[in-house]
Amino acid sequence: MDLAALHAGVMLEHLSKAHLVGLHPVYILRGDKADFDSLLKACGHPEFASPNHQTKTISLSEALQRIAKVLPKFKFAQAELKHVVDARDGAVHAALRPDAGAGTVRLALTAVGQILDALDVDPAEFWGGYADTARVLVAERADSIGTAVRLRLAEAGRIFAMRFGHLSTAQLAEVAEAPGLAFPAFITNETHAEEQRCPACSHKGWLVGFYGAVYEAVTVLADGGDPPSQIRPSDAEAILEAERFVCPYCSLELEGQEELNAADLPSIVFVRKSDVFHRLGVAL
Numbered sequence: 001m002d003l004a005a006l007h008a009g010v011m012l013e014h015l016s017k018a019h020l021v022g023l024h025p026v027y028i029l030r031g032d033k034a035d036f037d038s039l040l041k042a043c044g045h046p047e048f049a050s051p052n053h054q055t056k057t058i059s060l061s062e063a064l065q066r067i068a069k070v071l072p073k074f075k076f077a078q079a080e081l082k083h084v085v086d087a088r089d090g091a092v093h094a095a096l097r098p099d100a101g102a103g104t105v106r107l108a109l110t111a112v113g114q115i116l117d118a119l120d121v122d123p124a125e126f127w128g129g130y131a132d133t134a135r136v137l138v139a140e141r142a143d144s145i146g147t148a149v150r151l152r153l154a155e156a157g158r159i160f161a162m163r164f165g166h167l168s169t170a171q172l173a174e175v176a177e178a179p180g181l182a183f184p185a186f187i188t189n190e191t192h193a194e195e196q197r198c199p200a201c202s203h204k205g206w207l208v209g210f211y212g213a214v215y216e217a218v219t220v221l222a223d224g225g226d227p228p229s230q231i232r233p234s235d236a237e238a239i240l241e242a243e244r245f246v247c248p249y250c251s252l253e254l255e256g257q258e259e260l261n262a263a264d265l266p267s268i269v270f271v272r273k274s275d276v277f278h279r280l281g282v283a284l
Contacts, residue, residue: 005087008108009060012084015115016063020070027066028057061085064111072241073118074111084108106141109134110258142258149254149262156200156252164249176204181248194240194271198247199263205247207260207269212239214270240269 020027025042037049038056058066064081068074083104113134116123124131164172175181181204191208198205213233245254245265254260257267 005084005104005108008105008112009084009087012108012112012115013060013063015112016060016067017057019115019119020063020066023070027070028063030056030058030062059085067115071115071118074114081107081111084111103141103144106137106144110138110141113138142262145258146262149259152252152254153200153263156198156247156250160201160203160250192240193246194242194269196245196265196269198245198250198252199265200252201247201250203247203249205245205249205252207240207242207265208244208246209240209242211271212241214239234273236273238271238273240271242267242269 017028026039029038029042035056037053040046040049041053041055064085084107087104112126113123116126123134127134164175167175192211193206193208196205196207197203214237215233242260242265243256245252245260245263247253254263254265260267
């Protein structure tokens, strides 16, 4: 299973880089450290590169960061994939035996599945004879996440009862006006959040993430001919792309799209730009 974790990490790296190269070869070069010879090769002029030059490409970690930018459906946070990155890097760069198990393999295969889904690639075609094995491992991960989230919800409910169970409805409403509950300190201009009913205690929690644009088709009037349409950011709406959920009442914390899904929480929330500006002073 240790070697399976290593190969799963390599597979995830190659798939990520293959998609980036498909957009443009320069997207797998190492940012400001890209040497000119590598740029020549990536831009289609290898004949001008130095003889015996070896192109240096980005790491698995950097490839995943770039994939998250170009594939909005890829919802894994970097912290979630750290075990996969560590297993791959430790074995390849330092000849370390990967200290990883089936959980790391399931995680890597789930991430691969999200990339395939975002690219509309048939998993059966990609996996070939290993399609059933991959399907079972991904399903086992989903089951284990669901079980872990259900246990966390039960514990959060117990914590809420211990903290506030003795209060009347009127007393609890008064407590809810406290700054730490009404508007937690972790919400800043850099970390955005929207209110969301807590699945454990049914009180006000927060989906935390980053605001993004909602695009809409706009018809542009022109002289003569059919009026062309353009895609522009909406003036009225935006979205919050949630990465985690936090409840200040019961201390429930969920991280990543899979845990949000297991708790029946949305990972995308539509908001009005005017509400965001009024609350945070952030112009979207």
